[in-house]
Amino acid sequence: MPAIAIIGAQWGDEGKGKATDLLGNRVDYVVKFNGGNNAGHTVVIGDQKYALHLLPSGILTPGCTPVIGNGVVVDLAVLFEEIDGLEARGVDTSLLKVSANAHVIADYNRSLDKVTERFLGSRRIGTTGRGIGPTYADKMNRVGIPIQDIFDEKILTQKVEGVLELKNQILTKIYNRRSATVEQTVEELLAFAERLHPMVCDTGLLLNQALDRGETVLLEAGQATLLDVDHGTYPFVTSSSATAGGACTGSGIPPMRMDQVIGIVKAYTTRVGEGPFPTELSDDFGEHLRKVGAEYGTTTGRPRRCGWYDSVIARYAARVNGVTDFVLTKLDVLTGLEKVPVCVAYDVNGVRHDEMPVNQSDFHHAVPIYEDFPGWWEDISAAKTFEDLPKNAKDYVLAVEKMSGARISAIGVGPDRDATIVVHELI
Numbered sequence: 001m002p003a004i005a006i007i008g009a010q011w012g013d014e015g016k017g018k019a020t021d022l023l024g025n026r027v028d029y030v031v032k033f034n035g036g037n038n039a040g041h042t043v044v045i046g047d048q049k050y051a052l053h054l055l056p057s058g059i060l061t062p063g064c065t066p067v068i069g070n071g072v073v074v075d076l077a078v079l080f081e082e083i084d085g086l087e088a089r090g091v092d093t094s095l096l097k098v099s100a101n102a103h104v105i106a107d108y109n110r111s112l113d114k115v116t117e118r119f120l121g122s123r124r125i126g127t128t129g130r131g132i133g134p135t136y137a138d139k140m141n142r143v144g145i146p147i148q149d150i151f152d153e154k155i156l157t158q159k160v161e162g163v164l165e166l167k168n169q170i171l172t173k174i175y176n177r178r179s180a181t182v183e184q185t186v187e188e189l190l191a192f193a194e195r196l197h198p199m200v201c202d203t204g205l206l207l208n209q210a211l212d213r214g215e216t217v218l219l220e221a222g223q224a225t226l227l228d229v230d231h232g233t234y235p236f237v238t239s240s241s242a243t244a245g246g247a248c249t250g251s252g253i254p255p256m257r258m259d260q261v262i263g264i265v266k267a268y269t270t271r272v273g274e275g276p277f278p279t280e281l282s283d284d285f286g287e288h289l290r291k292v293g294a295e296y297g298t299t300t301g302r303p304r305r306c307g308w309y310d311s312v313i314a315r316y317a318a319r320v321n322g323v324t325d326f327v328l329t330k331l332d333v334l335t336g337l338e339k340v341p342v343c344v345a346y347d348v349n350g351v352r353h354d355e356m357p358v359n360q361s362d363f364h365h366a367v368p369i370y371e372d373f374p375g376w377w378e379d380i381s382a383a384k385t386f387e388d389l390p391k392n393a394k395d396y397v398l399a400v401e402k403m404s405g406a407r408i409s410a411i412g413v414g415p416d417r418d419a420t421i422v423v424h425e426l427i
């Protein structure tokens with residue numbers, strides 16, 4: 001039985017939660033392997049809407065073990081807030097497991113995220129302000145705090161003392177902020193130790209043993225390919241590995257055990273935060289997509305930037321991740337348009353690019369070359385099979401599939417859990 005990765009193929013918010021949920025009943029483990037509470041999955045079950053920021057969406061599937069892997073950065077206050085919120089609505093969270101090697105987001109990292117953005121001014125990244133970047137930077141600088149350290153007060157105090165020596169210089173001397181105290185930082189982290197302890201384990205071992213037993217493990221990416229620190233539109237990226245490679249390092253599952261990579265693409269494109277976005281629309285069509293698609297951030301509430309489908313980035317995502325299947329979400333949002341343009345390539349200073357330009361300056365200057373497809377007006381939200389779609393919607397999907405480098409195995413036609421056409425079974 002396989003390990004399967006689900007990856008965002010654009011700039012995030014493609015609807016991964018829904019795709020994960022679609023598979024949920026057939027998987028034994030759902031693993032979050034990167035990012036932190038900068039993510040936002042919205043899962044709709046019946047008349048209940050769940051917005052998850054940190055917990056893997058498998059938490060909503062009874063019997064499925066949700067896992068926070070070693071590649072994640074964890075804000076412990078948010079973790080318990082989310083657990084308590086779900087428990088209050090009758091969701092059982094008792095199976096949750098957390099890696100001993102995931103790093104904690106300390107208060108000084110949240111402060112530094114916000115002040116750094118302010119300091120950058122027009123050069124800001126547009127981060128979620130949750131302390132994600134500074135926490136990953138600490139991990140790479142070898143001054144981070146893995147979860148296992150909060151169970152040893154002496155070690156924790158030593159590490160916090162060490163890291164604050166430098167952080168406090170930065171906070172007070174560069175940013176003119178209050179310094180953080182060792183006592184308060186340690187106290188804030190220790191406050192969660194007792195509740196956290198039973199959930200913490202060697203999740204890499206747990207997951208590999210599950211695969212040995214023939215169980216199915218789903219690796220669920222936070223953020224997306226174009227926000228990946230290596231493969232995204234650097235520096236306008238998040239600080240973790242959101243691609244299929246990151247699914248291995250962030251979980252401890254080796255590459256050869258990963259059988260399937262499902263890329264999630266929206267039928268159009270959105271982005272939050274700063275950075276280049278060739279097909280962005282600043283006209284009425286952009287506003288239309290935002291309104292009809294309810295494109296506002298789950299985590300920050302920010303309006304998302306909207307634009308047409310970009311097959312260049314979809315092809316890129318297919319290549320970087322080895323996508324075996326795409327799930328095309330929110331096709332219904334395109335209903336009611338006279339024509340639906342798709343970006344097939346870029347024009348960069350008079351030169352056609354069919355693949356992502358390697359040079360970021362070129363990408364900033366990329367002008368989309370569009371092919372227009374005729375629109376459809378029929379309500380597609382009740383479509384159960386591909387054949388149920390109007391001809392123009394079918395042609396759009398087939399054209400997008402041909403351009404994007406992997407088969408489209410499922411199509412989202414509405415926000416409900418059931419409003420999905422399965423073209424090829426995903427497992």
Ligand code: IMP
Nearest residue numbers: 012038039040126127128237238272273
């Ligand atoms: P950070 O992850 O908070 O450091 O933000 C870095 C960039 O990634 C910003 O442009 C954010 O808007 C973007 N970002 C982070 N998480 C998500 C997400 O879940 N969906 C979409 N964009 C995100």
